[in-house]
Amino acid sequence: MYAKWLDKLKNVKLFENIESDELNRMLLCLKPKVVFYKKKEYVTMSEDEFIGIGIVIKGEVIVTKENAAGDRVIMAKLKENSIFGETIAFSNNDKWPASVIASTDCTVLFLPPDKIVGNCPRMCIGHKLLIQNMLRIVSQKAIELNRKIEYLSMKSIRSKISAYLLEQYNIVGKNKFMISLKRNELAEFLNVSRPSLSREIIKMKEEGIIDFYKSSFEIIDIEALKLNI
Structure with a gap:
């Protein structure tokens, strides 16, 4: 049932150092749900x-949350093999703290957290x-979320870009x-x-600190960039 996803799942950090045969047995035991989503569809x-x-396990998603003013803030953009929901999985909260949207057609595997912590019968x-x-x-x-808070706490746009x-x-x-x-996602x-x-x-760019073209950036003067933070 999960065999076709094994090659991809072996690259997920959650399954690091777990052999393919053992991973397949675990999946049969944990019985995760695999769901396909269209581009721009809400995953949750x-x-x-x-x-x-x-x-x-296929495609990309973005994790978003509304700020106090009602504007959408992108918390993260996740590619294949990425994980979301791990910080809420073992808390007392039973609601998603943020929205997850498919930025491309994608396939997501949902793993029940109750079996991860030790209720797996086998x-x-x-x-x-x-x-x-x-x-x-x-x-x-937790470290990544702390960095995100640092970005949001910076007062100037230049300091955020530089960081x-x-x-x-x-x-x-x-x-x-x-x-x-x-x-627009970076904004x-x-x-x-x-x-x-x-x-x-x-x-x-005009000041000679950076150069860029679309999503490609080059740091010309790294010391000047550091001074902006």
Whole structure:
């Protein structure tokens, strides 16, 4: 039943170090639900009943939340092998804290959290690894959410742009890179208007700090970029 997804699921951090045969047995035991969504369709909406940890096994989704003014803020853009819902899965809350929207046609596997924490009747060999992986993932997500709060707390648009570009630079280790967010998505992620974002990056280009073309960015003067934060 889940065999056709094994090659993809082996690349998911939640199943790291779990052999294919063991993973297949675990899936048969856990009985996750696999759902297909069309582009722009809601995978889940904020305050919907929580149905399980989502794993993107094909396509891309964006995680969004409305701010106090009612504007949509993009929390994350998730590609294949990414996970969402892990921070709520083991809490006392039974509602989704944010909305998840398909940014392309996509397939999502929903894993019931109650069986992850030890109620699996067979207690598969890979179960301990699964729990260890989940703890690492939740810890990493907490770090990412903390970075998101730092972005939102910055007062100037330039400081937000600079912090984001420096983070991408540190991730890839090169001064030239592609970002996964489109211009409107980046504006929503940084919680600024798209026109204001565009004006600021144009100014930064004119000042010789960065160069860009669509989703491709190059850091020309990294020290100047650091001074903007």
